[in-house]
Amino acid sequence: MTTSNPDLSTKAPGYSNMNVVNDVEKGSDLGRELTNSALASFTWSDVAVTVEDRKTKKPLQILDSCHGNIQAGNVVALMGPSGSGKTTLLNVLAHRTSALKGKIQGNIMMNGQVVDGSAVRMVSTYVEQEDAMIGILTLRETIDFAARLSMNGEISKKERASRVQELIDAFGLQRQANTIVGTPLRKGLSGGQKRRLSVASQLVTSPRLIFLDEPTSGLDSAASFECMKFIRQVAKQHNLIVIASIHQPSTTTFQLFDQLLLLSEGKTCYCGAVSDVQPYFERIGRPIPIHINPAEYLLDLVNSDFRQREESAENSSGYVQQAWMSSQDHKTLVSSTASAGGTASLSVKLPARKNTLAISWVLLHRNSIKSYRDFIAYGTRVFMYFGLAIMMGTVWLRLSYHQSSIQPFINAIFFGGAFMSFMAVAYVPSIIEDLHNFNKERANGLYGPLPFVIANTLISIPWLFLIALMFSIITYWLGHFNPTAGSFWMWVLWLFLDLLAAEGLVVLVSSAVPIFVVALAVTAFVNGLWMSVGGFLVPMGTLNPFWKYVFHYIDYQAYVFQGMMVNQFRSTTWDCARESASGGYQCMYPSDLQSQGKIRGTAVLQAYKYSWSDSKVGEWIGIMFAIILAYRILGYLILMLRKH
Structure with missing residues (x-):
């Protein structure tokens, strides 16, 4: 039996029907269909959250017996002082509780039926307080990529473009359609426009239920009003349910809400229509003064941090809580939520499984833009590597093939490989921006870690190859390295593998700790470790066994150094110094050419205990590919295991 509501037939721009159906239990008559366009009510009852107090280690209730009942088309303000439980309640209602270490109780219902997390997530979207967006994309591109990721190729490009334009028009963003979101180096949208864009890009996923975490955070009163006005208009026009946590709105912004849920110390102080706020607080003896912002007055009234010590119990937030619990309004609300609940557990009939390759292609397209x-993503590194190449090429300029230049050549090989790797830390801010955007899109069900890792890996390959080629063209010929085409391209290969491994390390560390300063520090530390145990600064015969057997053999810089050493010294010869007294030759490295006043380059490799056979070089290349792949797989597993 289909549950329908003629008042909910209007479709939002870009909205399509999405079915939410009951699990069909054996022997039961459950099976009625709840269509996405028929979400008439969203209800919760007896929602409570208990965690362990960090100091006393005793149970601490941060949310206590919260009830609510919202009809389609309503916008609800979730208000309360800091620490009152607003964000906790919002996350519980949205089923974003993975980071909440505690016990959660209560029922959440849609259209009077108890639902699970998958059902809520399929018909809802969550707009976070922080605007996690790709700063260099334009406003139109941001919404378009959200549409491409959510619609899974279900509509044509023309229809998708039409829906994107409808959303731009609905939020009054026509003039900013081709303006970039904004980066640290390039100014883009204003704060209010970003907040509207955040909501618009989430609406393209066709939600019927929208959770907003501090949508007016960081905005002035005028921008806050405009932002909430647009949200209200969309909610009314398309019968959406909007629940927004909001801190101290202006009077005009407060009046845009249909309902208010006021919390203090995890307890409800009021839950009902905004239009009934004034008469209710008059009834309990706490009338809102004339010419006072109602929101400010209410927040001050229930704020226990500063008032409880100074005033009597009758004037404390506890009085307001008790007044609500004993009021007829509370009893009516509890009765309505209790009668709404059933025992059936709704789950979502998932749409067609998203194609991993198709999603990866969309992400790759976005990453390429x-x-x-x-400039921060790759332009900074191109500039840095170009400067490093000029410096290295001119410092080690046209080295001779005399034995006095052997050590400078070795130093140049170490410096080039190690610092190319170390400078990959410049990628940290860019990948962290991508990870924040990924976390937001993943939480809203757009895609998982695999497409993200595939797209991130593929986009890096052409850029890193170009960087390796540019660096090599400058340094290789200025430094007078082995002047053959084969040796040059082998040098390019080693630098390319070096950069691939270094970027994989950055992605791995940033995935584990997506905090800019921490990721930067950890990546720099690991690169310093690789330099220390690579076999150049401390010879392998001297290196402590612990560092040798635990770290040296997984050090990609060690294989790059070995490979580049073989590339330079395997087929070159060097002039020895002539002794003035005897007329003979004094060679730094003994070899079979010593009588001719020459040093065979393989003698240098013997001193470092490096094999120079093709099979050994091939083995090192294989190990490099294995390390590169391992970094990417480990990064994927971290993202996979991280709860969202």
Whole structure:
């Protein structure tokens, strides 16, 4: 039996029907269909959250017996002082509780039926307080990529473009359609426009239920009003349910809400229509003064941090809580939520499984736009590596093939490989921006870790190859390294593998600790470790066994150094110094050419105990590919295991 509501037939821009159906239990008559366009009510009852107090280690209730009942088309303000439980309640209602270490109780219902997390997530979207967006994309591109990721190729490009334009028009963003979101180096949208864009890009996923975490955070009163006005208009026009946690709205912004849920110390102080706020607080003896912002007055009234010590119990927030619990309004609300609940557990009939390759292609397209527009992503590193190449090429300029230049050549090989790797830390801010955006899109059900890792890996390959080629063209010929085409391209290969491994390390560390300063520090530390145990600064015969057997053999810089050493010394010869007294030769490295006043380059490799056979070089290349792949797989597993 289909549950329908003629008042909910209007479709939002870009909205499509999505079915939410009951699990069909054996022997039961459950099976009625709840269509996405028929979400008439969203209800919760007896929602409570208990955690362990960090100091006393005793149970601490941060949310206590919260009830609510919202009809389609309503916008609800979730208000309370800091620490009152607003964000906790919002996350519980949205089923974002993985980071909440505690016991959660209560029922959450849609259209009077108890639902699970998958059902809520399929018909809802969550707009976080922080605007996690790709700064270099334009406003139109941001919404379009959200549409491409959510619609899974279900509609044509023309229809998708039409829906994107409808959303732009609905939020009054026509003039900013081709303006970039904004980066640290390039100014883009204003704060209010970003907040509207955040909501618009989430609406393209066709939600019927929207959770907003501090949508007016960081905005002035005028921008806050405009932002909430647009949200209200969309909710009314398309019968959406909007629940927004909000801190101290202006009077005009407060009046845009249909309902208010006021919390203090995890307890409800009021839950009902905004239009009934004034008469209710008059009834309990706490009338809102004339010419006072109602929101400010209410927040001050229930704020226990500063008032409880100074005033009597009758004037404390506890009085307001007790007044609500004993009021007829509370009893009516509890009765309505209790009668709404059933025992059936709704779950979602999932749409067609998203194609991993198709999603990866969309992400790759988005990454490609970012990579050539965003100076921070790759432009900074191109500039840095170009400067390093000029410096290295001119410092080690036209070295001779005399034995006095052997050590400078070795130093140049170590410096080039190690610092190319170390400078990959410049990628940290870019990948952290991508990870924050990924976490937001993943939490809203757009895609998982695999497409993200595939797209991130593929976009890096052409850029890193170009960087390796540019660096090599400058340094290799200025430094007078082995002047053959084969040796040059082998040098390029080693630098390319070096950069691939270094970037994989950055992605791995940033995935584990997506905090800019921490990721930067850890990546720099690991690169310093690789330099220390690579076999150049401390010879392998001297290196402590612990560092040798635990770290040296997984050090990709060690294999790059070995490979580049073989590339330089395997087929070259060096002039020895002539002794003035005897007329003979004094060679730094003994070899079979010593009588001719020459040093065979393989003698240098013997001193470092490096094999120079093709099979050994091939083995090192294979190990490099294994390390590169391991970094990417480990990064994927971290993202996979991280709860969202």
